[in-house]
Amino acid sequence: MNKEALVKRLNASARRQKADIVIKNGKIMDVYNHEWIYEDIAITDGVIVGLGQYEGEETIDAEGQIIVPGFIDGHVHIESSMVTPIEFAKAVLPNGVTTIITDPHEIANVSGQEGIKFMIEQARQTPLNIHFMLPSSVPAASFERSGAVLRAADLKPFYEEKEVLGLAEVMDYVSVEQGEADMVNKLLDARSAGKRIDGHLAGLSTDLINIYRTALVLTDHEVTTKEEALDRIRRGMYVMMREGSVAKNTLKVLPAVNEKNARRFFFCTDDKHVDDLLSEGSVNHQVKMAIQAGLDPFLAYQLGSLNAAECYGLDTKGAIAPGFDADLLFISDVENVTVTKTMVKGQTVAEDNKAVGQAQVHTLTPDPALLDSVNLAAPLSEQDFHMPINPQQQMNVIQIIPNQLETRLVSVPAPEAHIFQPDIELDLLKIAVVERHKGLKETGLGIVKGFGLKSGAIATTISHDSHNIIAVGTNDADIAAAVNKLQEIGGGLTVIKDGEELHSVPLPIGGLLSDQSAELVNQSLMTLHEKLSFIGFKDRFNPFLTLSFLALPVIPDIKMTTTGLFDVKSFQHIALQ
Template sequence: MNKEELVNRLNASARRQKADIVIKNGKIMDVYNQGWIYEDIAITDGVIVGLGEYEGENIIDAEGQMIVPGFIDGHVHIESSMVTPIEFAKAVLPHGVTTVVTDPHEIANVSGEKGIAFMIEQARQTPLNIHFMLPSSVPAASFERSGAVLKAADLKPFYEEEEVLGLAEVMDYVSVQQAEEDMVQKLLDARVAGKRIDGHLAGLSTDLINIYRTALVLNDHEVTTKEEALDRIRRGMYVMMREGSVAKNTLNVLPAVNEKNARRFFFCTDDKHVDDLLSEGSVNHQVKMAIQAGLNPFLAYQLGSLNAAECYGLDTKGAIAPGFDADLLFVSDLENVTVTMTMVKGQTVAEGSKAIYQDCASTAAPEPALLDSVKLAAPLNKQNFYMPIDSQQQINVIQIIPNQLETRLIHVEAPNARDFESDIELDLLKIAVVERHNGLKEIGLGVVKGFGFKSGAIATTISHDSHNMIAVGTNDADITAAVNKLQEIGGGLTVIKNGEELHSVPLPIAGLLSDQSAEQVNQSLLTLHDKLSLIGFTGGFNPFLTLSFLALPVIPDIKMTTTGLFDVKSFQHIALQ
């Protein structure tokens, strides 16, 4: 804001001139006192300059609707939507999300600084307020085979970008605990720059929570129970209640919220596919869930707006008051969170279910490196997935937990054979993680239980966080065909049966993002999910999303890497038997 802008706003506030926009006949939510205000909202230069009785150059009649602050998603990986930031904005603005805090560590793990720069440039071309946290752990663990390595010196220049709020989820707890040099430098750089630090404390002990807080880590989105939430709150953290496409923790954590501690909680989606964003929305869905579960509606809306703004120092977001940005939602049904209109900085950007702002033609064309990210040395064959076993020893197996990121380690009797082949009757399927960034010919093999496929295979280049190829299937031939198909299309998701492609969703940008519209990607995903029935899938979860997290070696208990099974609790690789 410059001097001229300030004078203009002061004149409008003092009624020496008309405001640009005045909203009348609305019922304004006061998230501070948790009540209603029955006054006009005066807006100039996209900023609220007064609540009271005002004249405006343009008048908007709210017709008795409720006006609430725009929702804020406190932690999201836009890449998980599989669309660019421009298309992501079109998906979430109609649901009332006006601000997001994103961590681009998915694309950073594939393409490093170039990936981060691409996301920031795309973000600048949309009215959605997109703020960034810099990826702290690329790769997620030192032994991972990611497409890039980001040290403290690589991240530091990005703090000069106004969209950058801090250091993203610090997930390498070993580096924090051991005070390893580069991690310490990342933490210090963030603090010296006056920025925030996000946490990632999945399954960590209270001693490690103490260590994280000593490092000035501010929050955690990996909380799954009331007890975990209260433990973090009493140690001075904020807690994000998460509801994504896989991890659904909101209702389990919600009982921790009360009138005394509510300001330390807010909502996030973390990872959510574009089909789910379009159908049920984002933070609006969590606000509705919380109200239905019995939370006071004013608290629910406060958790969806003000609290995240306070956590991240967004002091002009999260409330309807003078000096705040006019990020406003018109709501016709408070408890069902029916958003009829979305405004960002006084501009109407969505009405009903559609974004209506002037579309932006992207000037941020991906660099060639972002479009050439699947680099197998050569097409694979069945022999690449041969897995010898000892029939006298038990096999270590990954047991998935539907709609959760965590897994369990179980032990099963080995078949009387020299090599393992998927057992459909016992639901023991072969899983493979294939290095795809540098042509290393490295393939980790294991066994997973819980997918329930009766035939075929699925594979994807969305494989958190290093995003190598990951596949699971009922036979080696289809697993092979699935992986080779991903190389052919430059990354994405595919379903294979009897060696034939049933359907694929190409994601040519870093193997993570489509170059198509959100609606086009949504339709392709619907087709993909329909084809899953042809391989016998009947589970009540998204198998692609579940598969994509089975290679993340910082979420307990047991995961897969390109070098085999990894025990997260002991933080070491373990043998198949």
């Protein structure tokens, strides 16, 4: 802010001149004192300059509605929505989300620095306040086959970008615990730049929490219980309560929140598909859940706004007070969190559940390298997925847990055969992870239980975090057809039955993002899920989302990689038998 701008704001605050905008007849939520304020809101240059009695060049009548600070999503991967940052903004602004802290590690695992640059450039074209944390673990573990490797020296230049707030979820806990040189440099670079460090402490012991805090890691979004939350809070961390498309932890963690510790909690979505964002919402949904579960509404809205702003040093976000940006929501029903208008820096960007004004901008110019990210050495055949077994030995099987990222390792008897064939009656299906970045001809094969498919196969290039092709199916021919279809369309999601495509959702940008609007992607996803019934899927979870996390070897207990089964707790690969 320059001198001229400050003088203008001071004049408006002191009523020597009219404010640009004055909002009258609103009921203002004070997230500091937990009380209501019945005053005008004076706004100049997109900044609140006063609460009181003011006159403005423009007057907005709130008509008795409640006015609250814009919501902040404390940790989100935009790529999980399958749309670009511009389209993501159109989806969340009507829900009252005005600020997000995003980690672009999905596209970074595919395209490295170019992927990060693309996301930042896109973010600058939308009124949504998009801040970035730099991917700390690309790849997520040293043995992973990602499309890129980002070392400390690769990340350091990005700290010069104004949108970058710090180092994103540090998930390679082995490197942290052992003080591995490049990880130490990443941690030091973030602190030297005056930035924050996010954690990823899924299933870790209190000893490892101590180590993470010693490394000055500030947050964790992998908390699943009250006890885990309190362990982190008492060690000085912030806890993000997560409600994504798969991981739904808010209600299980909420009992840890009380009047004394509430300022150390806030909300995040982490990974949420665009169809869920459009139908269910974002942080607004979590605020509503918390209120319905009995949390005081003032606390719930504080968790949705102020707390994340304080954690990340966003000094002008999260409250309605002089000096804060005019990121405001008009709410007609405080308990149901009914957002009727969203304002960012004093400008209306969404109204009546639709993005308006500057939020409608759309310019898409991805680097050509981002459009050519599926690189199999050659089309695959069903023979490439044959899996020899010993009928005399037990088999290690991945047991999925619906609507959770965690899995379980179970042991089942091998069938009387030397080549494994999926067993539909026992729900033992084949899972495959195929390297797709550099044509390495590397495929990991295993067995998974819990999908309930009766025929066909599904596959996707979204497989956290290295984003190789991952497929599950009832026969090798359909698995091969699904993998080949993804090569043909440049990445995405597909459903195959009897060798034929039932439906696909192309994601040509890095195999992760569509070049289409959020609405068109939503419609295509609806068709995709309708086609799942044709292959027998009947359960109440998203099979593509569940599948996409089965290749993430930093979430317990057992996962699949391009080189086979991986036991997360022992942090080593294990044999099928």
